[in-house]
Structures are given as structure tokens and as C-alpha cells.
Amino acid sequence: MLRYAMxxxxxxxxxxxxxxxxxxxxxxxxxxxxxxxxLGDHATEASVRALRHQWGLDRPIWQQYALYMRNLATGNLGxxxxxxxxxxxxxxRRIGVTFFLIIYSLVLSVLIAVPMALVAAxxxxxxxxxAIRAFLALPLASPPFWIGILLLIVFSLKLRLLPAEGYGDGxxxxxxxxxxxxxxxxxxxxxxxxxxxxxxxxxVLTTTYVDFARAKGLRGRAVLFGHVLRAxxxxxxxxxxxxxxxxxxxSVVIETVFAVPGLGSWMVDSILSRDYAVVQTLTLMFAxxxxxxxxxxxLIYPLFDPRVRVG
Amino acid sequence: MSAQAQxxxxxxxxxxxxxxxxxxxxxxxxxGIMLLVLTGxxxxxxxxxxxxxxxxxxxxxxxxxxxxxxxxxxxYGRDVLTRVLYGAGIDLRIGVLAIIFPFVFGSVTGAFAGxxxxxxxxxxxxxVDVVTAIPFTVLVIAIVAFLGPGxxxxxxxxxxxxxxIFARLVRGEVLREKNLEYVAALRAFGFSRWRxxxxxxxxxxxxxxxxxxASDIVLVILTAAALGYLGLGVRPPAPEWGLMIAEGxxxxxxxxxxxxxxGFACMFAGIAFIxxxxxxxxxxxVRGQ
Numbered sequence: 173m174l175r176y177a178m179x180x181x182x183x184x185x186x187x188x189x190x191x192x193x194x195x196x197x198x199x200x201x202x203x204x205x206x207x208x209x210x211l212g213d214h215a216t217e218a219s220v221r222a223l224r225h226q227w228g229l230d231r232p233i234w235q236q237y238a239l240y241m242r243n244l245a246t247g248n249l250g251x252x253x254x255x256x257x258x259x260x261x262x263x264x265r266r267i268g269v270t271f272f273l274i275i276y277s278l279v280l281s282v283l284i285a286v287p288m289a290l291v292a293a294x295x296x297x298x299x300x301x302x303a304i305r306a307f308l309a310l311p312l313a314s315p316p317f318w319i320g321i322l323l324l325i326v327f328s329l330k331l332r333l334l335p336a337e338g339y340g341d342g343x344x345x346x347x348x349x350x351x352x353x354x355x356x357x358x359x360x361x362x363x364x365x366x367x368x369x370x371x372x373x374x375x376v377l378t379t380t381y382v383d384f385a386r387a388k389g390l391r392g393r394a395v396l397f398g399h400v401l402r403a404x405x406x407x408x409x410x411x412x413x414x415x416x417x418x419x420x421x422x423s424v425v426i427e428t429v430f431a432v433p434g435l436g437s438w439m440v441d442s443i444l445s446r447d448y449a450v451v452q453t454l455t456l457m458f459a460x461x462x463x464x465x466x467x468x469x470x471l472i473y474p475l476f477d478p479r480v481r482v483g
Numbered sequence: 484m485s486a487q488a489q490x491x492x493x494x495x496x497x498x499x500x501x502x503x504x505x506x507x508x509x510x511x512x513x514x515g516i517m518l519l520v521l522t523g524x525x526x527x528x529x530x531x532x533x534x535x536x537x538x539x540x541x542x543x544x545x546x547x548x549x550x551x552x553x554x555x556x557x558x559y560g561r562d563v564l565t566r567v568l569y570g571a572g573i574d575l576r577i578g579v580l581a582i583i584f585p586f587v588f589g590s591v592t593g594a595f596a597g598x599x600x601x602x603x604x605x606x607x608x609x610x611v612d613v614v615t616a617i618p619f620t621v622l623v624i625a626i627v628a629f630l631g632p633g634x635x636x637x638x639x640x641x642x643x644x645x646x647x648i649f650a651r652l653v654r655g656e657v658l659r660e661k662n663l664e665y666v667a668a669l670r671a672f673g674f675s676r677w678r679x680x681x682x683x684x685x686x687x688x689x690x691x692x693x694x695x696x697a698s699d700i701v702l703v704i705l706t707a708a709a710l711g712y713l714g715l716g717v718r719p720p721a722p723e724w725g726l727m728i729a730e731g732x733x734x735x736x737x738x739x740x741x742x743x744x745x746g747f748a749c750m751f752a753g754i755a756f757i758x759x760x761x762x763x764x765x766x767x768x769v770r771g772q
Contacts, residue, residue, distance in 0.1 A: 313753025
């Protein structure tokens, strides 16, 4: 198990390094000179030169990368031009908000997906199955931020049940404020989860050991929750990891819709104010977060499935 | 028709199986009709609604849906129906244009990686891993952030990220295909590597990638709309759906129709492509058996 874990971590390191190169190179995509792009048309030549020097843009590209990596390693993530504070001081709080949102949407997705998949699998090819599948096909075809806006119109503007924006203070307040954004994110998430869980459940329901469990006299519910659901959840664990990375991507737009002060809305703010260094740092944070999630699912998987642990 | 399609899994004998094979899945028919309606409306938009989609009428701002404006007007008094219809042209154009490069480049790269093996395969697949490590939406947004907004840059950003899906799909197929006897025979004939890959293996390995095209169009349209919503996509005053939803976001309380109607159009297009794609996948699977 330890060797397996070390192996997975070992594979991740070179990829993480390449990701930093890729993100470092993003700045080269800026048409013209990034320094004059930021300072605007009225900047003096001296101030442009000073900023270029400060960023190391007047040095060879490999030195620029070395400088970038040294800054990363020492936690010097640059200054947010828009908020006039060091990026590293804003980062922990923002990460916390986005983390809360992602976990919240994961919990909601499971709460939505598991009952729906159970009903769909047990009523296979009858109307509840069709209705659930149609309902869960919709988020795959529609823009998530638009679904968020529909929820916002219904639940906060018309019914006035939930706050429309922000994060709130305290845990209960967070739960309330983030309910609609988390629900929006979880709709697409639950859709994929439930589709796969349904087919996985159908596979398990037709195996002989389920017949055996029934034959030894276990009641329907005990078979369903004790054996079928447990076995059917297995293939889903990996899927959760993959889908979480989609949810992270989706959170950028959803946070903007609901003005949630997390990493995503910060990234959009920074893009609009041409705060290139912040955009780079946040892209890196999203990438590292995704890699950590994938690593975690790979490490968790053997706990659910002893076969992987032995092999 | 759906009754026939359902007959397939039952052990109903050869006749039932053959009938199921001949029947067109209902999804592909419905999706196809929806696509026809959509493309027809897009092409005929200048005839159906000859008004300029950007024409402002400051006397008719934020009007409720009525006979004159079936979907109301926005904050500049522009007719929402006209804009949504012209917007279909923009969003569908992006959807179709953006998948050409990823499909071609990704398929050829994936096929080459799978066939060549060794360090070339390792190199290409590590590049794929690196791009996969960053969430799709985040990377596309980041690239557009540095390139600047606009339709061309949206196409470039999606092209730079989307090819990895096709590379993965095709590589997997080629890995299975390359050990078959006909490839060994071609090699014995002395055909060049690229000729074997492009003329012989790729046609047999491309089916999953072709099937994925429909889902990819949906992914691309939704991504382009998201970029438009964030103000990073097509520039205003173009009637792009995501951009229109963003413009309506400010007036949700007074004029819900400005933000909601373009989303329904987007959903209509999405469902159409998904139905056609799923239907195609079923057809190919049946034929493969």
C-alpha cells in the first residue's frame, strides 16, 4: 500500500512541474508587452521599463522561469494590483470558500443522485426511470450559470427563501448563502453520478450473490443497502474524482453568478483588471487542487476495494 | 419505433434482432429534426426577422413579452427573439469551428502515439496528462485571459485544450488495432508508417472520436457561452447567448426574460446534439456487434 502510494505521488511530481512551466508560459500569450498592457497607454517609458525589470521580463526566458519558481517556493506569490495586498495573504480565506462550496456540492450531489439512481434502477424501463433520466439529461445540455440564474430567480427573487449573493458569517450562514451555488454545481454532478450509479446498480442486481443474499432470508431493504448499494458504489469512487475536477472548473463561473468570494470570482476579477500574476497563481491553485483530488481518489480506492490493495 | 428498439435485448430471435437493427432510434430522429429546425432558423433568420438584432429602441426598453416582441425587449429596447435567433448563428458557428482542429490534430496525434509506442508515445501522453491536470474550463479561461477576449481567441483557447480528449480516445483504439494481422501484413508489404496509420488504421479507429463529436460540440457551445457570460468571449453588441444572459443578469428582478430566453435556446441546441450523438453511438454499437 505504501509503495503504491509513493508510486502515485512520484508520478505526480514531474506533471506538477510541467504544469508550472505551462502556466509560466501563459504570460507569453499576451499580445505585445504585458508591462505596457497593464500600465495603459499613458505610461511613461521609464515606468514600463521599471515594471519589466521588476518582473524580470528583461532577462532570458529560462531565468524568468527560475525566478518564477523561486518566488513560488518562497511563497512570494506577487501583489494583487486590484486589491493592493499580497496574493498569499488573501489566498487561504479564498481557498476555504471554494473548498466549502465544492464539498457542499459534492454532498448535495450524493443526496440527489443515490435515491434517484435507486428508484431508476428498481423501476428500470418504466416511467419513473424515464422521468429521472430526462430530468438528469437537462444539465448536460444547458449552461450551468444559466441554471444558477433560474434558481436565483425562483428561490431568492420570487420566493425569497434564500440569499441571492455572498458568503455570510458563521457556518449556518455559509450553508444558507452557498445553497444555491452548490445546488447549481451539484445538478450536473448528480446527473453523471446517477447515470453511472444506475447502470452499476443494474449490473449488481443481476449478480448471483444478490440472489444468494435474498435466498438466505435477508429482507429486501437489507439486501439493497447492505450489499447492492455498497458494491455499486465502487466504480463511482473514481468517477467522483474525475467529476470533482469538472466541478472545480464550473465553480469559476458559478461563483461569479452568485458573487461568492472564492478563488473563481477572484480569478474573473483579476482577468478583467489584467492582474496577470494573480491569474497565473490561481490557475496553478486550481491545477494543484485537481491533482490532489485525483491523488486522493487513487489512494482511497484500495480502501473500498481490497483487490487493488493486494494486487 | 421505440417498441422495436426495445425488442433488441430480448432473445426474440433473428427477426426481432434484424428489425431492431434496421429501425432508426427515436432519439436520432427527434434530435435530427431539432437540428434541422435550428439550422433552418439560423439560415433563414434574415428572412424571418429582417430587423437588425442590434437595433436599439430607447422607447421600448425592458418591455414584457407581447405580440410585437414575443420574448420582450432588453435594456436597449432590442428585440430578444431577434437577438436569440441571430445568436444561434454565432454559437453554432463557434461550436462547429472550434471542434475541427481538436478532432483532426487530436486524432492524428493519438493515432501516432498509439502506433509508434516507446518514447514518442510517452512524450505525447505526458503532454496530455499535463493539460488534463488543469480543469478544462479553468485552462480555457486562463488562455483567453492572456490572449484577450474575442471569437478568434476563444477558438484558439478551446483548440489548445480540447484535442487531448480525441488523442486519448483514438490512441486507445489504435493500441488494440495495431496488433491485428492486417497491420502486420501491411508492414510486411513495406508500406510507410504514416501511410499505415492514416490510410489503414485510422479509419478503423476513428468511430469513438466521431461519436464524441456531438458531445464535444455541446461542451464547446457551453464553454463559449460561459466565456461570453464572463465578458471574455464574443464582444458586445454581438447577440451571443452567454453575453445576452450576462446582460440580463442585471435586470433579473424587473425583466427576467432577457437572461432566461437565450438559455432555453442554448438548451434546445444542446439537447438536439446530445440526442443525435447518443443515437449515432447506439447505431455504431449495433453495427459493430
